[in-house]
Amino acid sequence: MYDPTIFENLKVAFENHVYDLDNIERKIAITNRVDRMDFAILNRNFAIEFMLVGKPDVTAEIILKASVKDLAGEIMKLPRDNLGCSLSILFNKRVQNAAVQCKQVEQALNTIWENEIQLTQTLCFVFDQEESSYTDKIEVKFKAKINEENMGEIADFLYHVLETLEVLHRL
Secondary structure, three states, rough: OOOOOOHHHHHHHHHHHHHHHHOOOOOOEEEEEEEEOOOOOOEEEEEEEEEEEEEEEEEEEEEEEOOHHHHHHHHHOOOOOHOOOEEEHHHHHHHHHHHHHHHHHHHHHHHHHHHHEEEEEEEOOOOOOOOOOEEEEEEEOOOEEEOOHHHHHHHHHHHHHHHHHHHHHOO
């Protein structure tokens, strides 16, 4: 009998929670979804992008990844100590005053997520167009891998994602 991987179980759990926020609670609008198997490096990648309803200026994309090492270790029934999935979130926000707003973003996200994250902000703009604003690509990587034992934390995790979207919208 087929035994789903940690990745598959987490992917379904995230999908269910996020789609409930969209279809039932109507708090978010899903804008994109990716479910990819990379045959070149044999890894799995699931991403779901959304925004708060009526607030399209900031988006969040939850990204769940499983490496070949994690997938093979699970299939071969190796000790599960270090097996799991990496989890990250990519927020996109327009900023006009990068020096000030990026610092505010950093402080706000460190307050919300505490010491659980590694934060990177990348600014970009379209060449040959007015440079009065930038897109701030805010990558939040979680230090620890997750597995099925974290399923009960998905609702709280998503609450923090929504809170982060609200805060970023106000900045």
